[in-house]
Amino acid sequence: MKVEIEDMDVSTICDSVSSLVEGCRLPVHLDGTSDWPLAEIISIKEVQGTKWYYVHFVDFNKRLDEWVTEEALDTRKVHFPRKDLGPGTGVTTPKKQQIGSGINTNVNTSAQTSRPSSPVVSNNSSELLNGNAVLEAVLQKKMNRKRKGPSLESEDSQEGQLSNQQQTPRQSGSMVSHHDDIVTRMKNIDMIELGPHRIKPWYFAPYPQEMVNLSCIYICEFCLKYRKSRKCLERHILKCNLRHPPGNEIYRKDNISFFEIDGRKNKVYAQNLCLLAKLFLDHKTLYYDTDPFLFYVMTVFDHRGFHIVGYFSKEKESTEDYNVACILTLPPFQRKGYGKLLIEFSYELSKFEGKTGSPEKPLSDLGLLSYRSYWAQTILEILLSIKPVGENEKPQLTINEICEMTSIKKEDVISTLQNLNLINYYKGQYIITLSKEIIQQHYKAMENRKIRIDSKALHWTPKDWGKRAKW
Ligand SMILES: [Zn+2]
Numbered sequence: 255m256k257v258e259i260e261d262m263d264v265s266t267i268c269d270s271v272s273s274l275v276e277g278c279r280l281p282v283h284l285d286g287t288s289d290w291p292l293a294e295i296i297s298i299k300e301v302q303g304t305k306w307y308y309v310h311f312v313d314f315n316k317r318l319d320e321w322v323t324e325e326a327l328d329t330r331k332v333h334f335p336r337k338d339l340g341p342g343t344g345v346t347t348p349k350k351q352q353i354g355s356g357i358n359t360n361v362n363t364s365a366q367t368s369r370p371s372s373p374v375v376s377n378n379s380s381e382l383l384n385g386n387a388v389l390e391a392v393l394q395k396k397m398n399r400k401r402k403g404p405s406l407e408s409e410d411s412q413e414g415q416l417s418n419q420q421q422t423p424r425q426s427g428s429m430v431s432h433h434d435d436i437v438t439r440m441k442n443i444d445m446i447e448l449g450p451h452r453i454k455p456w457y458f459a460p461y462p463q464e465m466v467n468l469s470c471i472y473i474c475e476f477c478l479k480y481r482k483s484r485k486c487l488e489r490h491i492l493k494c495n496l497r498h499p500p501g502n503e504i505y506r507k508d509n510i511s512f513f514e515i516d517g518r519k520n521k522v523y524a525q526n527l528c529l530l531a532k533l534f535l536d537h538k539t540l541y542y543d544t545d546p547f548l549f550y551v552m553t554v555f556d557h558r559g560f561h562i563v564g565y566f567s568k569e570k571e572s573t574e575d576y577n578v579a580c581i582l583t584l585p586p587f588q589r590k591g592y593g594k595l596l597i598e599f600s601y602e603l604s605k606f607e608g609k610t611g612s613p614e615k616p617l618s619d620l621g622l623l624s625y626r627s628y629w630a631q632t633i634l635e636i637l638l639s640i641k642p643v644g645e646n647e648k649p650q651l652t653i654n655e656i657c658e659m660t661s662i663k664k665e666d667v668i669s670t671l672q673n674l675n676l677i678n679y680y681k682g683q684y685i686i687t688l689s690k691e692i693i694q695q696h697y698k699a700m701e702n703r704k705i706r707i708d709s710k711a712l713h714w715t716p717k718d719w720g721k722r723a724k725w
Contacts (some may be wrong), residue, residue, distance in 0.1 A: 271324050271382045274298070274307070278333030281328040290328055297441055308440055315619060316536055317456035318571060319441060325639075367394050367507075443533060444465045447484070449475035449561055451586045459532035474563055478526035497559030499523065499551040505511065505599070507711040509555040514714070517544030517567075524549055527565060533581045535618060546570055547579065550603075552596055563587045564596050570719035575663060577604045577611025581621060591705055593624040601632075604661035605709070607716040614661040629670040631703070632660050634696045637688060648685075 274280075274295060296319070297308040306321045339533035416577060443455045447470055465471055466525045472487035473480045476496040481487040500523050501515035517524040524544035547567045553560035564583035569576060578600045604611040613625060636659055640649040654666050671677050676686045 269335050271305075271327070271329055274329070274332065276328070277336070279312065279333040280310065282307075282322060283328075284314075284321075285326075285327040286320070288492075292503070297436060316439075319439075322560045361457065382485050386442075421520065443471055444468070445470040446473055446480075446530075446533065446694060447471070447487075448473045448530075448584070451584075453533075453585050455533035456585075457533060461529060476559060477532055478523060478562075480526070480529075498553065499560065499562065501549075504714040505707075505712045507708045510595070510704075510705065511553045511555060511560055512712075513551045513553065513560075515549040515551060517547040517549060521545070527551070529568075530564070531580060534582055534585060535580060537616060537618075550599065552599070553606075562605060563670075567598055568598055568600070570717075572611075575609065575611050576614040577601070577661075578613040579607075581613065588620075591703055593620075593701060594628050595705055597624060597628045599663045602707050602709055602712060603714070603716070606712070606714060610661050610663045611658050612666055619716055625666075626670070627675065627699070629662060630664055630674055630698065631699060632662065633667060633670055633676075634662065634688075634692070635700070637686060638696070640695065 276295050276297055278295045279292055280295075281290040283290050291314065292312045293309040295307050296310050299308075299321075301307050306323060307327065308319065308321050310316060310319045315589060350723070355712060399693050410615075436457045438460075440458060441455055442458050443461060443466065446453050446455060452470070455506075461471065461480065465482065468482060471480050472482070472484050474487060474490055474494055476497075476498065477494055477500075479490060479494075481490055498511075498519045499515060500515040501513045503511050504514045505512035515524060515527075521544055524547065525542060527549060528544065546569055548570060549565055549567050551565040552563050554563055559605070562584065562585060564581075566581035568581040569579055578597075581593075581596055583596065600613075601611070617625060633656060636656060637651070640651055642649045653664060653667055653671075656662070660667075661672075671686065674692065676688065676692070678685055678687050
């Protein structure tokens with residue numbers, strides 16, 4: 255009897271492996287950990303008799319997706335895709351459902367330390383849960399009233415508009431969400447070599463087909479052209495004279511420079527930059543049409559040249575006050591303060607333009623964390639620096655003044671104050687209270703921000719692109 259049961263178990267396991275199809279969900283070993291989180295099989299391939307499964311860990315960001323063999327699969331708890339949703343071959347599984355579940359789960363769990371990652375706006379919904387609903391509503395109304403005059407009607411319609419924006423990321427902007435087809439869901443490049451760095455890509459990028467099945471792509475770190483082998487790249491480097499990004503160097507302080515590149519004048523560079531960036535940015539599709547964009551590439555200088563660290567792109571004209579379209583610090587340079595520096599620079603440009611601005615949505619999980627932290631630090635820095643007007647007076651500052659001083663858009667200022675839980679209602683007015691803890695945390699965080707943007711090192715005059723007949 256006992257033997258039979260064991261036999262049965264074995265046969266069930268074998269059956270499961272062979273009956274696994276795309277769309278199945280089951281526990282899968284997460285490399286480098288002892289965990290077996292739930293994962294979905296996105297694709298199956300057979301290489302020289304071995305089956306490989308491309309899996310997406312349901313509660314994790316897509317950058318952890320990978321090819322695994324059968325040893326990493328726990329076939330005792332397989333959920334098969336529902337029959338009415340198609341045969342589960344990935345391609346035919348209903349796309350809408352996958353988009354929804356994929357993006358939402360990414361968003362909710364990858365930013366575990368913070369609130370779900372999506373635009374500022376989605377804070378608002380979590381704020382509501384946190385009991386800030388009244389404050390939220392009042393502040394919103396106050397803002398609308400100021401903006402729109404005292405008409406109740408316009409208030410309502412304004413709120414309606416806002417909540418629409420909250421629910422659906424804009425599709426009309428410079429970036430469009432990916433069609434979630436099977437190809438773009440899977441990483442297609444194994445490795446890139448960029449200068450001295452070997453970097454494992456996180457996401458799909460539309461490099462030409464002949465580059466896709468190589469063990470590594472070799473990229474010139476100055477002009478960003480890609481080659482199939484190191485030999486090819488070496489030949490390229492002999493001919494390539496660039497030692498810095500094209501365009502104008504508009505900022506230099508110590509070893510940090512920024513170059514401004516016009517997506518129309520330097521199309522090939524801009525396209526190659528977008529391709530490279532796509533390897534590390536999810537849910538943003540690049541436009542091959544780079545004409546409407548400017549690219550700000552940050553470099554560090556050494557005796558060999560100006561090496562790219564990160565960049566952001568910006569629409570020449572944004573009807574929605576976006577001051578950043580895509581933003582990325584390349585992985586070897588992450589967690590060193592460069593992300594904040596890029597963000598700080600983008601607001602510095604907005605200050606020169608005399609405008610407030612905000613990054614285009616949706617932000618990546620990591621992007622959102624950086625922005626939240628940048629906003630908090632920038633606003634706290636200002637709150638701690640203002641002096642009271644008279645003796646025994648409390649310092650006074652309006653939200654509009656914070657916006658003017660920082661070029662941070664009003665919505666982002668308000669959501670930051672709320673996230674930090676700084677706003678209190680006291681004797682008929684809103685006051686900002688800074689606790690000792692907040693202040694201590696702030697000073698500690700600022701100790702880590704050793705590199706800052708120095709506005710005196712920026713040599714730049716904003717262009718009015720609207721006045722030009724053609725970019
Ligand atoms: Zn080159």
